[in-house]
Structures are given as C-alpha cells and as structure tokens.
Amino acid sequence: MVTGFFSRLKEGLTRTRQNLVEKVEALVTGRPKIDEELFEELEEALISADVGADTSLDLVERLRQTVKAQKIGDPARIKDLLQEEVARILGEQAQPVAFDHQPTVVLIVGVNGVGKTTTIAKLAHRWKQEGRKVLLAAGDTFRAAAIDQLEIWGQRVGVEVIRHQEGSDPSAVAFDAVQAAVSRGVDVLIIDTAGRLHNKSHLMNELSKINRVLDRALPGAPHETLLVLDATTGQNAVSQARLFSEAVGLTGLVLTKLDGTAKGGVILAIAAEMQAPVKFIGIGEKMDDLRDFDPPEFARALFG
Structure with missing residues (x-):
C-alpha cells in the first residue's frame, strides 16, 4: 500500500477506531491493575463495536491467557496485546486474486444494496489499468435496472458487457459470456449475479446452476x-457471509463502505468466522478506492 492510501485508510477508519480502540484506551487508562472486571468490560466494548459475541469472547480469552502466561500486570499493555490479536485474526498477508487462467472467471455475489455493481466497475477499472483485457456479464437478469446500470459502468470504464433481456436465464448469460471471453482472448471475465434474498432458496439454486454451467463451459x-x-x-454482514458460504464456495470477500462507519469491527468477526479471506476493501467512492486488503496495514491503521 502506498503512503497516501494508508493515510486515507487511517482516516476512513476514524469512526471504527473511536468505537473500538478509543474505548479500550479509556478502559485501561488510569487503571491500577488487570483484573476480571477489566476483561468483562473489554468484552462488552468489543461486542458493542460489532466485533461479534463469539469473536469477542475468543479474543478476551486469548488476552487472559497471554496476561497470565507472561505475568503482565500493567493494564496499558492491553492495547498492544489486542493489536497483536487483531493482526492474528486478520491474517499475516494479503491474498490477491491470482490470474492463473485465461480467462480468469470472477463471479460476484451479494445482496442488493451492498455496492456490488460499483465494486464490479472498480475491479474492471483496476484490472484494465493493469493492462488486462476485461469483459463484464450482466447476470442479474431479475432487474432491468441492474443490466442497464452495469452497461453504463461498462461504458464509463471502457469494457464490453455481455447482456440478455430482463427475465432471461442468468446461466445462459454466464455461458455466452464465457464463450465470448474465450473467443476474444479476454484475461478476466467478471459476472454479476442477482442479490435478492426474499426467496433465499431460489437465489441459491440459481447460483448453484450458474456454477455448474460455468464449469461445463470452462472446466x-x-x-x-x-x-x-x-x-x-x-453483524448483518456476518449472517450474509454465512448464508452465501453455505450455498456457494466463496474464495474471497469484498468489504465496502468502511470509510465513515463505526461498524468496521465487523471485519474481525468475518475474518474469524469465514474460511474465505477478505481480499478487497472499499474506503470511498472513487475508482481507485477499492484496494487489496493488507491485514498488517489494516491493523496498524486501525490502532493508529
């Protein structure tokens, strides 16, 4: 990460830092010793910062063990220990998308309103800037607006969009998009999908079908x-992650709108619970505001 982005990340995490790190600082400041009351208050602070109950309990238990094993008596050390635990949960290194195939097919899933289409546009823009040939597929055929929105973004970014009519079979769009990607020598194919959750089983069956069709079109x-x-x-983000993880094999997560929210602590709950790593984070509206998630940098920015 470049210094400029680190500064913006740090700035973007201000409200999360206030909601999490500054609460911890307030708990340990002026306290004469580390006792059970401190651990309980710490647990409450973590839960209220959207870290999640299970992750908070686990975090505090690990802090208890470290304090006991290392015979730490100074409450001021708790913040540093917490930063180490946060870094451990988030992982040691970035896990970017590997372009080991041509085309590399990237399926984008998620509920409506999370910033799916703009995320696709930002990824397309980024990979095009890196010199890759990118193709988009409008697989959310449930809403005409979704198809049109992706088409507009495609024009802005300067990449083609494979689309069918509203109400078409999303799997057919995915199949045609793969055929087009292969014949045009595309490096990356990004496929949008519907995000409705009012009929969960229908959506998940649809995603499973798209997966089968993609594998048939391109093993x-x-x-x-x-x-x-x-x-x-x-915490809604955590339940969504669970839901999609059960239905489709996720390889990574994209966390948008981290700037300006006090709920950025949710990234810890997601990282602790999910097998799939956080691969990208969004900290703004600009095209280059979606970046590879670098866990050590994030922990450093969060703790200031």
Whole structure:
C-alpha cells in the first residue's frame, strides 16, 4: 500500500477506531491493575463495536491467557496485546486474486444494496489499468435496472458487457459470456449475479446452476467467487457471509463502505468466522478506492 492510501485508510477508519480502540484506551487508562472486571468490560466494548459475541469472547480469552502466561500486570499493555490479536485474526498477508487462467472467471455475489455493481466497475477499472483485457456479464437478469446500470459502468470504464433481456436465464448469460471471453482472448471475465434474498432458496439454486454451467463451459470456472459485503450493516454482514458460504464456495470477500462507519469491527468477526479471506476493501467512492486488503496495514491503521 502506498503512503497516501494508508493515510486515507487511517482516516476512513476514524469512526471504527473511536468505537473500538478509543474505548479500550479509556478502559485501561488510569487503571491500577488487570483484573476480571477489566476483561468483562473489554468484552462488552468489543461486542458493542460489532466485533461479534463469539469473536469477542475468543479474543478476551486469548488476552487472559497471554496476561497470565507472561505475568503482565500493567493494564496499558492491553492495547498492544489486542493489536497483536487483531493482526492474528486478520491474517499475516494479503491474498490477491491470482490470474492463473485465461480467462480468469470472477463471479460476484451479494445482496442488493451492498455496492456490488460499483465494486464490479472498480475491479474492471483496476484490472484494465493493469493492462488486462476485461469483459463484464450482466447476470442479474431479475432487474432491468441492474443490466442497464452495469452497461453504463461498462461504458464509463471502457469494457464490453455481455447482456440478455430482463427475465432471461442468468446461466445462459454466464455461458455466452464465457464463450465470448474465450473467443476474444479476454484475461478476466467478471459476472454479476442477482442479490435478492426474499426467496433465499431460489437465489441459491440459481447460483448453484450458474456454477455448474460455468464449469461445463470452462472446466474449473469460476476461478474466484467474491462476496460483496457492506461494512455499515455490522453483524448483518456476518449472517450474509454465512448464508452465501453455505450455498456457494466463496474464495474471497469484498468489504465496502468502511470509510465513515463505526461498524468496521465487523471485519474481525468475518475474518474469524469465514474460511474465505477478505481480499478487497472499499474506503470511498472513487475508482481507485477499492484496494487489496493488507491485514498488517489494516491493523496498524486501525490502532493508529
């Protein structure tokens, strides 16, 4: 990460830092010793910062063990220990998308309103800037507006969009898009999908069908299935992650709208619970505001 982005990340995490780190600082400041009351208050602070009950309990238990094992008596050390635990949960290194196939097929899933279409546009823009040939597929055929929106973004970014009529079979769009990607020598194919949850089983069956069709059209595809989550929804993002993880094999997560929310602590709950790593984070509206998630940098920015 460049210094400029780190500064913006730090700034974007201000409200999350206030909601999490500053609460911890307030708990330990002026306290004479580390006792059970401190651990209980710490647990409450973590839960209220959207870290999630299970993750908060686990975090505090690990802090208890470390304090006991290392015979730590100074409450001021708790913040540093917490930063180490946060870094451990988030992982040690970035896990970017690997372009091991041509085309590399990236399936984007998530509920409506999380910033799925703009995420696709930002990924397309970024990969095009890197010199890759990108193609988009409008697989959310449930809403005409979704198809049109992706088409507009495609024109802005300067990439083609494979589309069918509203109400078409999304699997047919995916199949045609793969055929087009292969024949045009495309490097990356990004496929949008519907995000409705009012009929959960129908949506999940549809995603499973798209997966089967993609694998038939191009064995091994999709190579990445990225779930887009909105950080401002807090614990709702965790339940969405669980739901999609059960239905489709996620390879990574994209956390949008981290800037300006106090609920960024949810990234810890997601990282602790999900097998799939956070691959990208969004900290603004600009095209280059979607970046690879770098766990150590994030922990450093969060703790200031």
